[in-house]
Amino acid sequence: MANVRLENVWKRFGANEVIRGIDLEIDAGEFVVMVGPSGCGKSTVLNLIAGLETLSDGDIHIGARKVNDVAPKDRDIAMVFQSYALYPTKTVRENILFGMITRGASRAEQDVALASVTELLHIDMLLDRKPGQLSGGQRQRVAMGRALVRNPDVFLFDEPLSNLDAKLRLEMRTEIKKLHHRLGKTVIYVTHDQIEAMTLASRIAVLEGGEIRQFAAPEVIYEEPEDLFVAGFMGSPSMNIVKGRVVRNGRLELEVTDAEGAVRFPIPDPLAGPAGRHLGGELFIGLRPETITRQGTQRPGTNVFAFERAIDVVEPTGPDTMLVFSLGGIEAIGRVHPEDKAPADTLFPFEVNMDRAKLFDPASGKRLR
Amino acid sequence: MSEAQGIVRPKTAASTALRWLLFAILGLFALYYLMPLIVMVMTALKPLDEIRTGSLISPPRNPTLEPTVRAWNSACVGVRCSGLKPYMLNSILMVVPAVLISTMLGAINGYALTKWRFRGADLIFGLMLFGAFIPFQVVLLPMARTLGALGLAGSLWGLVLVHTVYGLAFTTLFFRNFFVGVSDGIVQAAKVDGAGFFGIFFRVVAPMALPAFVVTVIWQFTQIWNDFLFGIAFSAGDNNPATVALNNLVASSTGVKEYNVDMAAAIIAAVPTLLVYVFAGKYFIRGLAAGALKG
Structure with missing residues (x-):
C-alpha cells in the first residue's frame, strides 16, 4: 500500500497544455476516480503516474519515493488498459505471467501467483485460450488478472469497463469494488462515466481542461458541487x-x-x-x-x-x-x-x-x- | 458465389446474355495472359527438329525433358558449360541473406517508427518512403564506387548489401503500416510488465506481425530474385545471379539457336518465385488486404 502525491504537475505537447498544474494527494488504500469529459486530460494524468509519459513540470511521489525519473516497470504499479491490451499471440496463462517471467520470477512463484489470481477471478478454465477466443467480459478479467498478479502498491485503471455491454459493466463494477475491499490497495481509476465514479470512488476528482475542478467524496461532489461544471457533469439525468x-x-x-x-x-x-x-x-x-x-x-x-x-x-x-x-x-x-x-x-x-x-x-x- | 448471396437482381434473358458475354471476355483475357507461359512450357518440352517443323502453339508430339536437363547442368553460359545450376546457387546465396536482413531491419524500423515515437519520426519515415521511388539507374554509379571502396565489388555479398539497402524502403513501409494498426496499449502494457525495446519486439510485437512478415518476405524474395539491373551491374562472371546467367545463356548459343533449352532455362529461373507464390500466396493476398485496411 502506498499513497500517491502529485505536486504542480504540468504536461505540454508542444504549445498545447494538456495538464495545467494539478495537485492531488491520494491516501494509501484509497479508491480515487478521475472523471471528466473526453479530452480533459484524465488519461494523461494516469499515464504520467504510470510513467508512460514524461512530466513537463512538477513532481510525482509514490509512497516515500519521488518517481519522476523511474521507469514504469520500477514504479510498483499495475495498469489495466481500456482496450485490455492483451498480447494476442499469447495464451491467457502467458498473458498473466508475462510480467513475472520478464522480471525473472521463479517457476514456483509463478505457479502460486497464477493459482491465486485465476481463482479470485474465476478464469481457471480459460488459461490455455488465446485472447481472440474470449468474450469481452473474460478479456476484462484476464486484463485484471495481469494487473493483480503483479501485486503492486498502486492499481491504475484506464476506463476498464467502457468496452463492455451494460449488464457486464454493472457486474464488473461490483467485482472491482469487491476486489478493492478485499485487497485494500490504492486504486486510481479513470472513467468518463459519472455513475461509475459515484459508485466506486472513496473520493472523486473532477477534471476539466487539464485542471481539477473538485476533489471530494462522491456525496459532496453530488450535493455540494464547487461550480457549474461539476454540477452539470455529475448526475444523470443532469441537473x-x-x-x-x-x-x-x-x-x-x-x-x-x-x-x-x-x-x-x-x-x-x-x-x-x-x-x-x-x-x-x-x-x-x-x-x-x-x-x-x-x-x-x-x-x-x-x-x-x-x-x-x-x-x-x-x-x-x-x-x-x-x-x-x-x-x-x-x-x-x-x-x-x-x-x-x-x-x-x-x-x-x-x-x-x-x-x-x-x-x-x-x-x-x-x-x- | 451461390445465387442465394449478394444483391437481388431481376433475372431476365438480357441479363443472362450479358453475364455470358462478360465471362467470354474474361476468359479471353485469361487466355491472352497465359499464352506466353503455355508457349514456353510447350517449347521447352519439344525436341529441336520439332520446333523447326511445327508451329509455335502446337503441342509437343514427343515430349522430352532433355532440353531442361541441359539447361540445368550442361548448357553454355559464356565459356562455362555447366548450365544454370551454379548460378541458381548464387541466386539462393544472395536472396536468402538479403531477404532475411532487409525484412528484419524493416520490422524493427516499422516498430520503432510507430511504437517508440521520437521527434522527427514522421520526417524519417517520409524520407524512407521517398527511397521507394528512387529509380535504380540513378544509384548505379555511386553504389559501384561504394562497393569498390568497401572491397565488395563484383561479389555476392556486395549484391546482398545493395538489395538490403534498397529493400529497406519497402520493408519499412510494410511493417510501419502494419504496426500503426497495433494498439499502443499493448506496448504500454508490456512496458509496465518490464519488457524493454527488443523484449517487446521479439516477444510481443513480432509474433503478432506474422502476416506482415509473410508479405514482406514474398515481396522481397520476388524483387531480389527477379532483379537483373543490380545483378548485371554489380556482379562478375561466376558470381552472376540466375537472371543474368539466363541472359548470357540465351545470348551465347553458337550456330543453331536452341529455343527449347532457352525456354527451359527461363522456366528454371522462374520456378522459385512461382513456388513462393504457390505456398504463401494466400497469406500474401490476406496480408495485402490487411495492410490496405490498416495503412
Whole structure:
C-alpha cells in the first residue's frame, strides 16, 4: 500500500497544455476516480503516474519515493488498459505471467501467483485460450488478472469497463469494488462515466481542461458541487440549470421567465445572505431532477415550492418517469413516480425541494454558499 | 458465389446474355495472359527438329525433358558449360541473406517508427518512403564506387548489401503500416510488465506481425530474385545471379539457336518465385488486404 502525491504537475505537447498544474494527494488504500469529459486530460494524468509519459513540470511521489525519473516497470504499479491490451499471440496463462517471467520470477512463484489470481477471478478454465477466443467480459478479467498478479502498491485503471455491454459493466463494477475491499490497495481509476465514479470512488476528482475542478467524496461532489461544471457533469439525468433574476417580494425570490410566464422560486434562508448581494442581478439555479416531483409526494416537512408547467415529453424509465418541461429556455426534467405521471401537453402540478436547490454566480460559475 | 448471396437482381434473358458475354471476355483475357507461359512450357518440352517443323502453339508430339536437363547442368553460359545450376546457387546465396536482413531491419524500423515515437519520426519515415521511388539507374554509379571502396565489388555479398539497402524502403513501409494498426496499449502494457525495446519486439510485437512478415518476405524474395539491373551491374562472371546467367545463356548459343533449352532455362529461373507464390500466396493476398485496411 502506498499513497500517491502529485505536486504542480504540468504536461505540454508542444504549445498545447494538456495538464495545467494539478495537485492531488491520494491516501494509501484509497479508491480515487478521475472523471471528466473526453479530452480533459484524465488519461494523461494516469499515464504520467504510470510513467508512460514524461512530466513537463512538477513532481510525482509514490509512497516515500519521488518517481519522476523511474521507469514504469520500477514504479510498483499495475495498469489495466481500456482496450485490455492483451498480447494476442499469447495464451491467457502467458498473458498473466508475462510480467513475472520478464522480471525473472521463479517457476514456483509463478505457479502460486497464477493459482491465486485465476481463482479470485474465476478464469481457471480459460488459461490455455488465446485472447481472440474470449468474450469481452473474460478479456476484462484476464486484463485484471495481469494487473493483480503483479501485486503492486498502486492499481491504475484506464476506463476498464467502457468496452463492455451494460449488464457486464454493472457486474464488473461490483467485482472491482469487491476486489478493492478485499485487497485494500490504492486504486486510481479513470472513467468518463459519472455513475461509475459515484459508485466506486472513496473520493472523486473532477477534471476539466487539464485542471481539477473538485476533489471530494462522491456525496459532496453530488450535493455540494464547487461550480457549474461539476454540477452539470455529475448526475444523470443532469441537473436542471436555468438562469433567473433575484427579486425581493416580501422574501428573496429567483424569478425565471419564459413564454409560459414567470416562476418565482423562493430562495431558502441559508442562501438568502449571498443571494441578497445579487439583488436585481442574475443567478443560475440548479435543481436536480429527483427534487422535482408531483405536488404532495415529498416527505412532510420538506421545504417545497409548488408550480405548474405543461409537460412536453414523457419518458418512462421503469422505476421512475421523467417529465420534460420547458423552463426559462431549457428542457427541464422532473423525476416522478410512474403512477404520478400525466400525458404530454397537459398542465402538471410540480413541487420542488428548495433545500436542495443550488445557486451559482454566472460570472465566476462558483456555487453560492 | 451461390445465387442465394449478394444483391437481388431481376433475372431476365438480357441479363443472362450479358453475364455470358462478360465471362467470354474474361476468359479471353485469361487466355491472352497465359499464352506466353503455355508457349514456353510447350517449347521447352519439344525436341529441336520439332520446333523447326511445327508451329509455335502446337503441342509437343514427343515430349522430352532433355532440353531442361541441359539447361540445368550442361548448357553454355559464356565459356562455362555447366548450365544454370551454379548460378541458381548464387541466386539462393544472395536472396536468402538479403531477404532475411532487409525484412528484419524493416520490422524493427516499422516498430520503432510507430511504437517508440521520437521527434522527427514522421520526417524519417517520409524520407524512407521517398527511397521507394528512387529509380535504380540513378544509384548505379555511386553504389559501384561504394562497393569498390568497401572491397565488395563484383561479389555476392556486395549484391546482398545493395538489395538490403534498397529493400529497406519497402520493408519499412510494410511493417510501419502494419504496426500503426497495433494498439499502443499493448506496448504500454508490456512496458509496465518490464519488457524493454527488443523484449517487446521479439516477444510481443513480432509474433503478432506474422502476416506482415509473410508479405514482406514474398515481396522481397520476388524483387531480389527477379532483379537483373543490380545483378548485371554489380556482379562478375561466376558470381552472376540466375537472371543474368539466363541472359548470357540465351545470348551465347553458337550456330543453331536452341529455343527449347532457352525456354527451359527461363522456366528454371522462374520456378522459385512461382513456388513462393504457390505456398504463401494466400497469406500474401490476406496480408495485402490487411495492410490496405490498416495503412
